[in-house]
Amino acid sequence: MLYAILCYNDEKAVAAWSKPYHDQVMQQLTVVQDKLARQGRLGPVARLLPTTAATTLRKGRENMVIDGPFAETKEQLLGFFIVDFASLDAALAFAKELADANPGTGSYEVRPVAELQEHRLAQERKPAA
Amino acid sequence: MNDPTWLDGVLRSARPTALAALLRYFRDLDLAEEAFQEACLRALRTWPQNGPPREPASWLIFVGRNAALDDVRRRAKQTVLPDEPQISDLDDAEDRLADRLDGEQYRDDILRLLFICCHPELPATQQIALALRIVCGLSVKEIALAFLVSEAAMEQRITRAKARVGAGEVPFETPSAAERTERLEAVATMIYLLFNEGYSARREDAERRAELADEAIRLGRLLLHLFPADPEVMGLLALMLLQRARMAARFDEAGNVVLLEDQDRSLWHAGQIAEGLALIDKAVRHRRPGPYQVQAAIAALHARASTAQDTDWAEIDLLYANLERLRPSPVVTLNRAVAVNKLRGAEAALAMIEPLEPKLSAYFYFHGVRGALLQQLGRTSEARESFGRAIALANSPAEAAHIRQHLDRLQAAPQNS
Incomplete structure (x- = not known):
């Protein structure tokens, strides 16, 4: 079963991390992620820019463009992993490993994927590290 | 949960919100700061074991307010209160506070x-x-x-x-x-x-x-959270991010200044550039240009050029012309002259900056630019004089060393090259 692991946290708190702590957490997450990649269970991974960079199109009789995320929430969607596991328990175990690598506030939503389409971008993109 | 370092980030990011609310409540900065401090101490005691509350800022406001009130009362010797206020049953009050925190x-x-x-x-x-x-x-x-x-x-x-x-x-x-x-x-x-x-x-x-620059960026994001549809706030944040992105490339190993056109662009921070460009795109949609947006748009053109040769100088010239209108200043004209030099040559650029001399004669950068233009035109002795004045006005050894390199090149070059 494919799952999307949606990463939520208070983006202001994440932005307030010291550089050493930020680097430490990223390194810990990379270890967890790499292990999964070696098992062939890791699909696309994305880290999103802060919600201040977001724009929302609200559908209606007349579409409305709004600056910011679709809703003001206490925790924001900061990124996601697409992973392949045999069971929900296994996916939750992975989420637990992520939580240990990145302790404190926040949540990981484990959401089963109904359909995954894989398309290739025409242009090679430099990742924004 | 054993490593409470994550707590620093939570407390730091909750600080503006919590302190601002406490300030409204107490109308006294010192008292508000003390209250916040006390709330942080209690957070450090309880959060590592219990985990963070759902709404850290509300928790800090509530606990800080109660602690300070207790303190005030205790000082007034009106009532004797228990040492540790019961703060386990806060959920309801916190929620009501949280509703208000989302408001105007x-x-x-x-x-x-x-x-x-x-x-x-x-x-x-x-x-x-x-x-x-x-x-x-x-x-x-x-x-x-x-x-x-x-x-x-x-x-x-x-x-x-x-x-x-x-x-x-x-x-x-x-x-x-x-x-x-x-x-x-x-x-x-x-x-x-x-x-x-x-x-x-x-x-x-x-x-x-650089930490100061990073704090400024955090404040910029905070301001944009408060005013999410203000294009100038987007422009300000974009400008800071795009400049911050180049910081690692601004000095070489020996500590010398590296000019924008000579910088190793692979050292530029891709994430900060992506965020800056995204914000400029958003701001432009509002069609309400302002000085921060225009400066950010100029920085964005540099960021978009994969090599110095790819820089869109014509567009940069236009943007500077815009900025001259929005916020007239001799320094803006001086910067525009750099673009004009790339577009129409040193003669035109020099003509543009000569009238600025009375206003900018004490400005390091003016003499540096003037020297470089004169050098391009082969007016060597005048160039040497300008560089000399620039060195005398340099703000740091690195700036002086940079100009000295130009002088050395002049010395090495044949007189009328």
Whole structure:
């Protein structure tokens, strides 16, 4: 079963991390992620820019463009992993490993994927590290 | 949960919101700071075991307020209260507080807190120091280090600044739209000053100072959270991010200044550039240009060019012309001349900056640019004289060394090349 692991946290708190702590957490997450990649269970991974960079199109009789995320929430969607596991328990175990690598506030939503389409971008993109 | 380092980030990011609310409640900066401090101490005691509350800022406000009230009462010897107030059953009160935190009032509270630091009687450096202390929560020691002064001197500076803003009256009523705009402008100016304090560093202290630039960026994001549809706030944040992205490429190993066109663009920070470009795209949609947006758009054109040769100088020239209209200044014209030099040659650029001499004769960069243009035109002895004046006005050894390189090249070149 494919799952999307949606990463939520208070983006202001994440932005307030010291550089050493930020680097430490990223390194810990990379270890967890790499292990999964070696098992062939890791699909696309994305880290999103802060919600201040977001724009929302609200559908209606007349579409409305709004600056910011679709809703003001206490925790924001900061990124996601697409992973392949045999069971929900296994996916939750992975989420637990992520939580240990990145302790404190926040949540990981484990959401089963109904359909995954894989398309290739025409242009090679430099990742924004 | 065993490593409570994550807690620092939560407390730091909750600080502006919590302190601003406590300030409205107590109407006294010192009391609000004490209350926040006490709430943080209790958070450090309880959060590592119990985990963080759902709404850290609300928790801190609630606990801070109660603790300070207890303290006030205890000092007044009116009632004897238990040492540790019962703070386990806060959920209801917290939720009600959280509702209000999402509203307008909370926005005005934080803006007020920022605006207090921009007291017009305070010199710019004191405004910045105060904002770092009060809003960002940096310690006096950290601020002193960044400003290269002793801790005692900085302590004194901040105490004086606080006394001054304490005496001044920033009304607690909801501001009118005009007042809000005025506050927003003053705060934006202060944030950009803070950024430049970090950005215009010499190599020796570039790393320490970079933290100031990062604090400015955090404040910029905070401001954009408060005013998510304001294109100038987007422009300000974009400008800071795009400049910050180039910081790692601004000095070479030996500590010499590396000009934009000579920088190793692979050292530019891709994430900051992506965020800056995204914000400029958003801002432009509003079709309400302003000085920050135009400067950010110029920085964006540099960021988009994969090599110096790919730079769109014609567009940069147009943007500078815009900026000259929005915010006329000889320094803007001087910067425009650099673009004009690339587009129409040194003769045209020199003609553009010659009239600026009376206003910019004490400005290092003016003589540096003038020297370089004269050098291009083969007017060697005049170029040498300009470079000489630039060196005399240099703000740092690195700047002086950079000009000296030009002089060396002049010396090596045949007289009329």
